[in-house]
Amino acid sequence: xxxxxxxxxxxxxxxxxxxxxxxxxxxxxxxxxxxxxxxxxxxxxxxxxxxxxxxxxxxxxxxxxxxxxxxxxxxxxxxxxxxxxxxxxxxxxxxxxxxxxxxxxxxxxxxxxx
Amino acid sequence: xxxxxxxxxxxxxxxxxxxxxxxxxxxxxxxxxxxxxxxxxxxxxxxxxxxxxxxxxxxxxxxxxxxxxxxxxxxxxxxxxxxxxxxxxxxxxxxxxxxxxxxxxxxxxxxxxx
Numbered sequence: 001x002x003x004x005x006x007x008x009x010x011x012x013x014x015x016x017x018x019x020x021x022x023x024x025x026x027x028x029x030x031x032x033x034x035x036x037x038x039x040x041x042x043x044x045x046x047x048x049x050x051x052x053x054x055x056x057x058x059x060x061x062x063x064x065x066x067x068x069x070x071x072x073x074x075x076x077x078x079x080x081x082x083x084x085x086x087x088x089x090x091x092x093x094x095x096x097x098x099x100x101x102x103x104x105x106x107x108x109x110x111x112x113x114x
Numbered sequence: 115x116x117x118x119x120x121x122x123x124x125x126x127x128x129x130x131x132x133x134x135x136x137x138x139x140x141x142x143x144x145x146x147x148x149x150x151x152x153x154x155x156x157x158x159x160x161x162x163x164x165x166x167x168x169x170x171x172x173x174x175x176x177x178x179x180x181x182x183x184x185x186x187x188x189x190x191x192x193x194x195x196x197x198x199x200x201x202x203x204x205x206x207x208x209x210x211x212x213x214x215x216x217x218x219x220x221x222x223x224x225x226x227x228x
Contacts, residue, residue, distance in 0.1 A: 004157075033215060043203065045215035056215060090157055092216075100146055100165055100209060103216055105158040 002027065004093050004106035012112045018079040021109045025072050025093030031055075032074040033103060034066060037088040046089075049074055050097050078111075086113045116141040120204045120219035127194055127226050135189040135222045137178075137204035145206040147171075147180055147187040148216070152201045161189075161202070165209075194226045 005024045013019050025032050034046040045058040049068035066076040072093075078085055088110050092103035121136040139145065146165045150158040162171030167182035176191045187204060201221045208214040 006157075035216075042220045043216075043218040045217075048215060058215065092158075098209065098214070100207075102148070102160055102163060103207075104160060105150070107157040 004091055004104055006089075006091050006106040006109050008109060009107065010110045010112075012114060013081050014114055015081055015083060017081050018077060019081060019111060020075055020077045021089055021091075021111075023074045023076075023091030023093075023106060025074070025091075026104055029093035029095055029104075030072050031094045031097050031101070032068055032072065033092045033094070034074070034076050035090045035092065036060075037090055037108070038086075043090070046076065048097060055097055081113045083113050085111065087111060116145065116206060116208060116217045118204050118206055118217055118219035120202075120222050122220075122222070123201075124223040124225055127224070129196055129226055129228050130193045131226075133189070133191040133194045133198075133224070135202055135204075135224070137187045137189065137219060139185050139187065139204075139206050141185075141206055141208060141217075143209060144182070145208045147178070148205045148207070149176070149178055149187070149189050150203040150205060150218075152203065152221070154200075158203065194224070196226045196228055199224055199226045 031050045033048040048056040068074045088108045090108045091106045094101040094103045117140045148163045149161040162173045164171040164180035170179045204219040205216045
């Protein structure tokens with residue numbers, strides 16, 4: 001079974017621009033979560049989608065948004081990029097949203113904002 | 115809120131040495147507990163998990179036991195290899211109803227030298 005895929009793997013953007021990252025979950029998984037990883041803050045939860053609905057959201061500004069499509073693929077968007085948005089963005093998929101469900105991670109998208 | 119504390123790294127060991135990475139947690143109720151590993155340039159891989167007290171998760175020679183009385187989930191391996199060099203993350207996911215994200219520790223970098 002194919003794992004979680006994320007595109008693109010690397011991205012360089014300029015301050016003020018916007019960016020869209022894509023995540024395709026493991027086949028059959030309906031929940032997709034997004035995390036931001038930085039050296040200073042570690043791994044922080046952004047949001048989770050299940051059946052095209054945002055079910056949970058972390059403590060990030062409104063510039064960070066996401067959506068999920070009917071095939072469970074998800075995108076996240078960051079508008080008006082800031083230097084501090086430079087990070088590894090990780091997507092994780094799971095069968096469901098409850099605590100017993102394991103989350104499987106993709107390789108991440110490395111975003112650099114200059 | 116829920117939190118995970120793991121020992122500061124980096125940890126440097128010789129090949130075949132015994133490994134312990136300490137992890138303690140704070141959570142309401144009884145969360146599921148996980149260890150993830152991140153190799154350079156990659157996303158997170160689920161290493162092992164435990165979903166209830168006294169459960170032992172194991173994989174690839176690594177073990178961790180869910181200790182409710184000490185709120186701990188220490189990672190151990192009897193004989194490390196150079197290929198185990200990576201960053202290890204302890205994480206929890208609350209099991210209350212609703213949608214619960216993973217809460218991660220800061221990570222512990224392990225370097226194994228031949």
